[in-house]
Amino acid sequence: MTAVDDRGMTRFFEEFEPPEGIKIELLRGEVVMMAAPDLVHNRIVTAVQDQIPPQRWERLQTTDLDIANEASESVPDLLVLEPGVAPDSWRLLPSSLVTLVVEVVSKTSVDRDYGVKRSIYAAGGVPAYLIIDPVMAHCVLLTEPVGVGEEADYRAQRVTKFGAPLPLECLDVEVDTTDFGTYKAVRPHRYP
Template sequence: MSALPVDPAPGPHWDELVRFWEESDWPEGSKVEIIDGIIVVTPPPGAPHNRIVEKVHRRLYTVVPEDWCVYETQGVAHPARGRLYVPDLVVIPERVMAELEGGESAPLTAAELVVEVTSPSNASYDRLNKAAAYAEAKVPLYLLIDRFGPGGPTVTLYGEPSDVYQELQKVRFGEEIHLPAPFDLTIDTSVFPFG
């Protein structure tokens, strides 16, 4: 993981940072995000990570409203806080995506659900930085699939954002977790690989 610090305030610094993020030749398959004004490069996720993402993605498409979409590689930006994330999954209304041009990022505030699956190199970002940012942007639901939780693999659903999220439900791998309306979806985490 590498980082390039910059001033996270919106304006010319943000524009320069995003331009650098867009135009640089990052290692193929890596995830490149701007977290609190710092460019963070993480290696491509491994097979267990991708298998979990695929299983959740498939389940979400059975319940999302017709005018919403589920994306795996969509950047979501919160320029006022120096943030540009590429969540493992993000649910965004199609009308928002239709207004974007080229490689433009969607506004983080438009997300209805964000799903992150931890990797060894990014677990603390997913647990702390991203949870705080998603709550601040008022993303209604944040599903954290923490393969490397301190007490073992867990899945936590956060919601009711204000300054922070409320923990709505937390289960160990192997148990079921339920996403409330508008999803009304139960996910059986026993299908998640432990490795």
């Protein structure tokens, strides 16, 4: 039983119907609701998914992820796992089954994607976490998760600018970032 179950939040999430166009996540006990993403965001997610061979990898968008020992149920933009390891039907996918999680930064998710989700995915043992940032026009690949709880983090970090090839060794794939769009008139931030 996860910490989420101990607080009754799993039942809440199973029964709660957010308004149309709203995405809801539980991040370390905090309920976060977000509006539908920008077209730039959606096009990047699709471009990445299309470059990961479906014959070798299962690619799932907006699937609820159960993070072991965390009061969290995140909904990554894209997650990748080996074919056949996921159950046929289930609302929550255990983080232990996931090879790669992808989050595309939105105009309002910068701190969550670079901060709390980085720690949550590392605590859940997700081997690779890819942050794609249309604000700063770069990708940040985090690997080698260590630690537990809020102290968890990734030991390795590689930054790739949009336009350069993005090697994803965990999938044996190289992603072309040339056509990744950026947000216009958005203030830069301080992350990598």
